[in-house]
Amino acid sequence: MGRTHKQTFLQGALILVLANAIVKIIGAGFKIPLTYLIGPDGMGIYSVSYEIYKWLFIVATAGFPVAVSKMVSESLARNNYAEAHKVFHVSFYLLGAIGIVGSAIMFFGAEFFADRFGNSRAYLAVMAMSPSLFFVSLMSAYRGYFQGRQNMIPTAVSEIIEALGKLIVGYTLAFLWASRGVVYSSAGAILGVSTGTFLGFAALYFIYEYSKSDIKRQIAKNKESGVAVRRTGTILKQLIHIAIPITIGASVFSLTTLIDAFMIMNRLQSIGFTEEQASTMFGYLSSYATTMFSFPATIVTALSVSIVPTIAGALAVKNTKQVKKTTESALRITILFSIAAGVGLSVLAKPILLLVFKDDGATQLLNVMGLAVLFVCLVSVTNAMLQAVGRIYVPVRNMLIGGVIKVIINYYLVGIIDININGAPIGTNVCYLTITILNLIEIKKFTNVDYKFSDFVLKPLVSVASMAVTAVYSYGTIMEHTQSNAIATLSSICLAGIIYILMLFAVGGIKIEDIEMLPKGKNIARHLTRLKLIK
Numbered sequence: 001m002g003r004t005h006k007q008t009f010l011q012g013a014l015i016l017v018l019a020n021a022i023v024k025i026i027g028a029g030f031k032i033p034l035t036y037l038i039g040p041d042g043m044g045i046y047s048v049s050y051e052i053y054k055w056l057f058i059v060a061t062a063g064f065p066v067a068v069s070k071m072v073s074e075s076l077a078r079n080n081y082a083e084a085h086k087v088f089h090v091s092f093y094l095l096g097a098i099g100i101v102g103s104a105i106m107f108f109g110a111e112f113f114a115d116r117f118g119n120s121r122a123y124l125a126v127m128a129m130s131p132s133l134f135f136v137s138l139m140s141a142y143r144g145y146f147q148g149r150q151n152m153i154p155t156a157v158s159e160i161i162e163a164l165g166k167l168i169v170g171y172t173l174a175f176l177w178a179s180r181g182v183v184y185s186s187a188g189a190i191l192g193v194s195t196g197t198f199l200g201f202a203a204l205y206f207i208y209e210y211s212k213s214d215i216k217r218q219i220a221k222n223k224e225s226g227v228a229v230r231r232t233g234t235i236l237k238q239l240i241h242i243a244i245p246i247t248i249g250a251s252v253f254s255l256t257t258l259i260d261a262f263m264i265m266n267r268l269q270s271i272g273f274t275e276e277q278a279s280t281m282f283g284y285l286s287s288y289a290t291t292m293f294s295f296p297a298t299i300v301t302a303l304s305v306s307i308v309p310t311i312a313g314a315l316a317v318k319n320t321k322q323v324k325k326t327t328e329s330a331l332r333i334t335i336l337f338s339i340a341a342g343v344g345l346s347v348l349a350k351p352i353l354l355l356v357f358k359d360d361g362a363t364q365l366l367n368v369m370g371l372a373v374l375f376v377c378l379v380s381v382t383n384a385m386l387q388a389v390g391r392i393y394v395p396v397r398n399m400l401i402g403g404v405i406k407v408i409i410n411y412y413l414v415g416i417i418d419i420n421i422n423g424a425p426i427g428t429n430v431c432y433l434t435i436t437i438l439n440l441i442e443i444k445k446f447t448n449v450d451y452k453f454s455d456f457v458l459k460p461l462v463s464v465a466s467m468a469v470t471a472v473y474s475y476g477t478i479m480e481h482t483q484s485n486a487i488a489t490l491s492s493i494c495l496a497g498i499i500y501i502l503m504l505f506a507v508g509g510i511k512i513e514d515i516e517m518l519p520k521g522k523n524i525a526r527h528l529t530r531l532k533l534i535k
Contacts, residue, residue, distance in 0.1 A: 019156030020299045026163040028356070030171055031291060034189055035357055037174055042182035043287035044279030049125035049190055051261045051286070052113045056102050057133055063243030064095055065144035066387050070242060070312045071235070072148025077313040081218035083229045088145035090235045092138065099137025106130035118265035119279055124187035128194060135197040142204035150310070154207045162200030169195040245392040260407055261286070264424060267414045281421040288357055289365035289425070293373060296341035300334055300377040311388035320448075327385055327447045329513060334381045335374065335456060336509060339464050340500050342373030344493065347468050351475060351489040368425035375432035382439035389446050398438040406431035455509070463503035471496035 035043055068091045075084040106113075107130035114123040139158060146154040170192015177184040222229075261282070268278035314322040345352065349366035353359065379402075383395040406427040413423025443449060475492035482488060504510050512529070 015152040023159050023163040030167040038182050038185050040280040040283035042186045044283035045122045045186040047286035048119045048122040053129045063246030065140045067239050067242035068144025069148040073313040082222040092141040095137040095141045099134035102133040103130045121183045125190040128187045128191040131194045132197040135201040139201050158200040158203045161203045162196040165196030165199035166192045248396050284362040288362035293369045296373050297376045327449045338374045338377035342370050343464050346370030355489045372429040375436045378436045394442045398435045402431040402435035459507045459509035466503045467496045467500035470499045
């Protein structure tokens with residue numbers, strides 16, 4: 001780590017994709033056994049504390065990693081290493097102070113939050129989650145700094161260590177406290193989350209210390225050449241100027257999600273369900289359907305993280321051609337990945353839930369929610385693009401519009417006794433579709449990107465339709481012969497994936513410029529061209 005590890009946009013994204021995949025596998029090793037241990041009711045308690053934490057976390061830190069990454073990358077594009085490092089120092093102390101305040105609010109307000117959420121038994125879990133805000137705040141400064149240097153390895157390492165800490169400590173405590181009931185067992189699982197954030201912070205601290213000699217050498221060169229560094233107040237002002245609208249956008253949407261979750265619990269109880277029944281239904285939504293739904297979106301987040309410094313750096317030196325190329329490539333890759341993941345989750349919802357959770361109670365939820373994967377992934381990437389080009393208030397407006405629509409639809413549909421919890425995924429689809437459309441319109445204005453119908457719509461749809469037919473038919477056929485859901489599910493996923501990739505090559509859905517952005521991409525592109533798979 002002692003040397004500067006600058007990666008291209010797609011190389012950095014791939015590092016984070018691999019890390020996120022590992023984190024998700026570790027997370028599955030934690031969350032899936034946890035569902036067996038504490039059941040849907042316990043997962044409802046767990047999820048309530050997590051939703052409260054997520055909102056406070058976003059209010060405290062959401063905009064700062066992006067702001068730090070953007071400012072660091074702009075400084076480095078001008079070879080101003082001293083200023084880039086000063087940006088990190090200012091953000092570190094600011095985020096540390098914010099983290100202390102946020103943790104205190106969550107700890108001392110635990111009972112208040114849990115009561116208002118309609119799940120009073122969650123207060124211990126909320127208290128156990130409170131230290132996470134402090135450590136995550138500090139991690140945000142480190143991650144933003146390294147990401148601005150276009151080095152995604154520290155972020156990847158810290159995410160994996162954080163997930164391992166959550167798995168080992170969280171499940172151990174949940175198991176040991178299971179005899180005391182779901183309230184204590186859920187709090188034990190959450191305490192593991194807090195431990196994981198501390199370990200992730202510790203990993204970043206040691207990586208930074210190991211890299212210090214290289215950083216100091218670069219700063220010394222700046223001093224020798226007399227490069228000017230902005231004052232602390234100026235840097236702080238710009239950090240806040242960039243971070244606040246991003247934070248508002250994220251916190252507004254997180255708040256609508258929080259209101260949504262609060263409303264769902266209370267709305268279900270208003271139409272005749274008990275608190276325990278509502279908690280169980282919310283557990284199916286938040287910890288079964290949403291767990292599977294969020295897996296592809298978490299992986300695509302890697303593109304969002306990687307794209308901000310790439311576009312911001314290119315804009316700093318007025319390289320508009322690079323901005324347009326990166327934007328088109330990122331959108332194309334996002335669509336190709338997310339449409340396959342979403343349709344796959346939708347058409348194979350029941351067998352996937354049985355394979356992972358041994359419980360298909362969330363099948364209807366995932367059938368509908370899976371379709372929203374494409375839109376939520378596009379929202380993640382397009383928000384990052386708008387932030388990178390300086391249109392930081394646009395995502396705020398668009399996410400507010402989408403969030404309000406989501407709350408309204410969910411309030412109405414969940415209140416219908418025959419629909420109840422199954423109305424929530426419909427609101428999710430409409431919400432993210434709305435935000436996607438609004439974001440794409442704005443991106444067109446400021447990057448001049450070409451939305452070619454054949455590349456962005458026709459080719460992906462033809463390929464994914466072939467994949468869906470293969471998945472459904474192969475699952476039924478294999479299940480009939482083997483009587484094993486695991487074999488049938490995994491085999492049909494593999495076969496459908498192969499057909500999808502082959503169809504993409506057949507219709508020209510994968511571009512040579514996308515391949516060339518991969519590590520050793522030119523060599524790979526040369527071989528694929530020789531095989532006549534790409535042109």
